Every structure is written in C-alpha cells, then in structure tokens.
Amino acid sequence: MKDDEPEDTGSTLPRRQLGRLLREAREATGMSLEEAARLMEWGKSTLSRLERGKSERVRIRDVIGLCELFGTDEEKTAAIRELAEQAPVRSWWRSYGDVIAARFNTYLGLEAGASELAIFQPLIVPGILQTTDYARTLDRQYFSRDTDEELDRRVGIRMQRQHIITRQRQPVQLSVVLHESVLRTTVGSRQIMAGQLRHIADLSTRDNIQVRILPFRAGFPAGIVVSQFIIMSFPKDSRGKPVEPTVVFAESFTGDVYLEETGDVRRCRETFRTLQRATLDDRPSRDLMREIAREHDSER
Incomplete structure (x- = not known):
C-alpha cells in the first residue's frame, strides 16, 4: 500500500456516492449535463458539483426533483434520498436496517x-x-x-x-x-x-x-x-x-x-x-x- 498519495479529494463518501448515483441516473436517460441543468433551472456548474460530490449544501427537494426528472424507481430514489440526508463526515456508519443496506x-x-x-x-x-x-x-x-x-x-x-x-x-x-x-x-x-x-x-x-x-x-x-x-x-x-x-x-x-x-x-x-x-x-x-x-x- 502507498503512503505518499494525497488522501483528500475535497469530498466525503456519502456525497461522492450520491453524486455517482445521480450521474448514473442522468446518463441512463441519455440526458446531457447541460440539458438536465437547464430543465432544473440551474447553472451547469451547480449540477456538475453535485455529481462530483463537491456541493457544500444538498437540499432534499432538489435531489427529489432530479429523481423525478430522471424517472428513477422507488427503490433507487429511496437510496438517493438516504444518501442526501447523510451528514458529510469522513467516518460514515451504515446500519443494516436502513434502506441502502437492504437495497443498494x-x-x-x-x-x-x-x-x-x-x-x-x-x-x-x-x-x-x-x-x-x-x-x-x-x-x-x-x-x-x-x-x-x-x-x-x-x-x-x-x-x-x-x-x-x-x-x-x-x-x-x-x-x-x-x-x-x-x-x-x-x-x-x-x-x-x-x-x-x-x-x-x-x-x-x-x-x-x-x-x-x-x-x-x-x-x-x-x-x-x-x-x-x-x-x-x-x-x-x-x-x-x-x-x-x-x-x-x-x-x-x-x-x-x-x-x-x-x-x-x-x-x-x-x-x-x-x-x-x-x-x-x-x-x-x-x-x-x-x-x-x-x-x-x-x-x-
């Protein structure tokens, strides 16, 4: 294992996983970053930061709006919402009773x-x-x-x-x-x-x-x-x-x-x-x- 690699990418695991799920959901529709941002009435950089896990604040209603836009099913929407509700911390505990553990x-x-x-x-x-x-x-x-x-x-x-x-x-x-x-x-x-x-x-x-x-x-x-x-x-x-x-x-x-x-x-x-x-x-x-x-x- 290497000890000299930089460890900090400026994001946390819950944020990065949230961004990955949203990016995958958008790409599954064939929608471009620009198109999705326009339909959400956002700037392109806003959605880009969210997908890269770089957003300082994540609003649940925005995340739900993206799920509706991308047509994600109930199971994936629940997983995305659960990630959005997680605090952006470096140590992240996930109980087996939650929706992510059961379905994602x-x-x-x-x-x-x-x-x-x-x-x-x-x-x-x-x-x-x-x-x-x-x-x-x-x-x-x-x-x-x-x-x-x-x-x-x-x-x-x-x-x-x-x-x-x-x-x-x-x-x-x-x-x-x-x-x-x-x-x-x-x-x-x-x-x-x-x-x-x-x-x-x-x-x-x-x-x-x-x-x-x-x-x-x-x-x-x-x-x-x-x-x-x-x-x-x-x-x-x-x-x-x-x-x-x-x-x-x-x-x-x-x-x-x-x-x-x-x-x-x-x-x-x-x-x-x-x-x-x-x-x-x-x-x-x-x-x-x-x-x-x-x-x-x-x-x-």
Missing part, C-alpha cells in the same frame, strides 16, 4: 473502482475469493427465505466481482491476509472446503494476487484482537490525484463503517503490515492451503 450496496461501487485492495479476514473467505459452492452455502443459510433463482442471482453477482482481479487488462492488485482458522472452519462440507482452498491457492499464483496465511502459532501480532477490514486505494487522474481518497471498510453483523480520515487509514495500514509480517511467505502459505485441502479430502 455502496461497497460494490467502491470495490469496482479500486486499483488496490488489502484485506484482513480472520473468520471467513472474502467474497472476492469465494467459489460458487462456498458462496451458495453461506447465502442459503443467511437468506434462508430466498428461492433457488434468487440465490443464483446473489451468487452470480459475487462471481462477477472476481473479474476485477482476473481480467487481463489492469487487474486490481490484491493483498490478502487470512487467518489459519479460515482454512480449517468447514463451510458446507469437506468437499466444498477442499475446492475452495485449492481455488485460493491457484489464484495466488497470479502476479497481481498475494494471499498469505497468519498461522495459529503467530498469536496476536498486533497485541489485540483485530476484526476484519479492507483498505481500498484508487487510481490517480491526469493530475496525479486519486479519483477517490483511500477508504477503509469494516463490516459486522450490525452494520458497516467507512473510514477516510488520514489517521484512521494510516493506523489500518500499519496494522495490516504488522499482521503481514507475522504471516507465512507466499509459497509456504500456498503449500499450507493445499495441505489442508488434502486433509479435507481425506476426512470426507
């Missing part, structure tokens, strides 16, 4: 635009590395009321996410630290786990993907229990400024938190490096994954 995934938009991902996961295989069988097993338990067709769509989305690390043109740089418990916790069956671990081991042979295992014997390298987190870094524009500031995403069963403050990002990077220093090297990590895959096979 902010994380996916950030992940798709990232150039680097650093993931620490102590409990479960990250979605971007999951096999179809592993993902379906988890979703069948969590979304127990879903039909098979709905489950297939959920799993399909997760599989599509993996394209960013396997594509030939500018794949995302992925660094993952997995605790050994992730490898030994059975999800679904021994057969599913064996296939999952071989899948990760195979992916880790790619030049842009590094997966290292934090073994049980490493104890607590940071001196405390560290929950899962993801550091997302973004490409730079023609002026050498990142299109998004680095964002740290942390998830729990009660909600998500997004951190952008320089101090928070720095601490997470330092913690990731501390954990990484305690891991097995690339090849031993791959060997351990394949060894445990064989153990899963033998105990079926």
Whole structure:
C-alpha cells in the first residue's frame, strides 16, 4: 500500500456516492449535463458539483426533483434520498436496517473502482475469493427465505466481482491476509472446503494476487484482537490525484463503517503490515492451503 498519495479529494463518501448515483441516473436517460441543468433551472456548474460530490449544501427537494426528472424507481430514489440526508463526515456508519443496506450496496461501487485492495479476514473467505459452492452455502443459510433463482442471482453477482482481479487488462492488485482458522472452519462440507482452498491457492499464483496465511502459532501480532477490514486505494487522474481518497471498510453483523480520515487509514495500514509480517511467505502459505485441502479430502 502507498503512503505518499494525497488522501483528500475535497469530498466525503456519502456525497461522492450520491453524486455517482445521480450521474448514473442522468446518463441512463441519455440526458446531457447541460440539458438536465437547464430543465432544473440551474447553472451547469451547480449540477456538475453535485455529481462530483463537491456541493457544500444538498437540499432534499432538489435531489427529489432530479429523481423525478430522471424517472428513477422507488427503490433507487429511496437510496438517493438516504444518501442526501447523510451528514458529510469522513467516518460514515451504515446500519443494516436502513434502506441502502437492504437495497443498494455502496461497497460494490467502491470495490469496482479500486486499483488496490488489502484485506484482513480472520473468520471467513472474502467474497472476492469465494467459489460458487462456498458462496451458495453461506447465502442459503443467511437468506434462508430466498428461492433457488434468487440465490443464483446473489451468487452470480459475487462471481462477477472476481473479474476485477482476473481480467487481463489492469487487474486490481490484491493483498490478502487470512487467518489459519479460515482454512480449517468447514463451510458446507469437506468437499466444498477442499475446492475452495485449492481455488485460493491457484489464484495466488497470479502476479497481481498475494494471499498469505497468519498461522495459529503467530498469536496476536498486533497485541489485540483485530476484526476484519479492507483498505481500498484508487487510481490517480491526469493530475496525479486519486479519483477517490483511500477508504477503509469494516463490516459486522450490525452494520458497516467507512473510514477516510488520514489517521484512521494510516493506523489500518500499519496494522495490516504488522499482521503481514507475522504471516507465512507466499509459497509456504500456498503449500499450507493445499495441505489442508488434502486433509479435507481425506476426512470426507
């Protein structure tokens, strides 16, 4: 991870996500920025700043007016309004009970635009590395009321996410630290786990993907229990400024938190490096994954 990149783009995550949704809604209609601004009786710069997340004040009635102009459906309008109502702060908490969590995934938009991902996961295989069988097993338990067709769509989305690390043109740089418990916790069956671990081991042979295992014997390298987190870094524009500031995403069963403050990002990077220093090297990590895959096979 790079420490010398400028972190501040002059906006906050809720504002940037609001702008992205509005821009996508406008573009879906084929309407130009100038045309939309004229119909709203605004100057072009006013709408441009809103779409770039640069507006200091966001009025709910203006946002609703844009939704009506673009013909967004009820679900997307609710998500847009929810974002507009968020305070423009650098640390943003989002409860799983709200409309965005239920119907709109902010994380996916950030992940798709990232150039680097650093993931620490102590409990479960990250979605971007999951096999179809592993993902379906988890979703069948969590979304127990879903039909098979709905489950297939959920799993399909997760599989599509993996394209960013396997594509030939500018794949995302992925660094993952997995605790050994992730490898030994059975999800679904021994057969599913064996296939999952071989899948990760195979992916880790790619030049842009590094997966290292934090073994049980490493104890607590940071001196405390560290929950899962993801550091997302973004490409730079023609002026050498990142299109998004680095964002740290942390998830729990009660909600998500997004951190952008320089101090928070720095601490997470330092913690990731501390954990990484305690891991097995690339090849031993791959060997351990394949060894445990064989153990899963033998105990079926």
